Amino acid sequence: MSDFLDEVEACVPALRRYARALTRNADLADDLVQDCLERAISRRRLFRPTGPVRAWLFTILLNLHRNGLRARHRHGEMLSLDAIAEPATAASQPGHIALAELARAIETLPLEQKEALLLIALEGLSYGEAAAIIGVPLGTLMSRLGRARAALRLLTGTPAEPHLRTVK
Template sequence: MIDIVGPIIPSLRRYARALLRDAVAADDLVQDTLERAIGRWHQRREDASTRAWLLTILHNLAINTMRRNNRRGVAVAIDAVEESTMATLPSQEAGLAQRDVLRAVAQLPEDQRTLLLLIALEGVSYAEAATITGVPVGTVMSRLSRGRERLRRLLAEPGETAARPMLRSVK
């Protein structure tokens, strides 16, 4: 089982960090995902993608975590603050561009943000994204298109129509 799941863990961590924007909570989410997968390994379909199955579990747990955090409020972990202050700082221009993209992605509606992260960051197919999020492929395509367009508008400089060079189509 570790031979199957091991190579997928970095992808789970990336997606969890992108969804939660908290490294410690993301690692906890990945651990919860793996615990749930191990407990339900017998329910896994042999003909289906293990990666899509694990991302589906992570996605559902992330939604539950975000709902719980919205009800309770969010606390900042001391470890996360120390980690960010000790990190190597990117160049000023790259840091500003990265900050702008992260802010723009955070402004997207959750359904558009989730699909954009799955497809652009994790490289899953439209069909896998549909399976993970539980919506039809056509809905994935339309939400992704609306999300990309909204992101272009958010990143556009005043007077420009869109910021196409900063984005690339994955599929």
């Protein structure tokens, strides 16, 4: 049981990071993580020790986030100021993505694309693990990932820019 708590503790930084990226709000993100940990700890007897604790925690966190969004939609969504997209300004340097611009672009992605992209690009999970956490087949995960990346390229104004690269 203490091993379980140790494993959970090791996942907390990643959960906070992922929650922050999903919500773009530090307090909201930590609330989400707290709910997730409480649920996991109170249900640890239901946890099948065959799978990694990390995937289980991410699954709980995602479900809580989705349910929270649904509830907020019903009560009228609250947007933090920095979540409101500003007109995209051109990247200062070609090939360099302006971070604020990217953050706003991620914000505009559908949740299903955002949660997939962040699990892969930010958390570095394997495709199989991410698909299991999100609860979709591998092919669905890949197509969400592809659409998310294409959308980000479009939104951040970085075209394929083949002409800027010199072919070796």
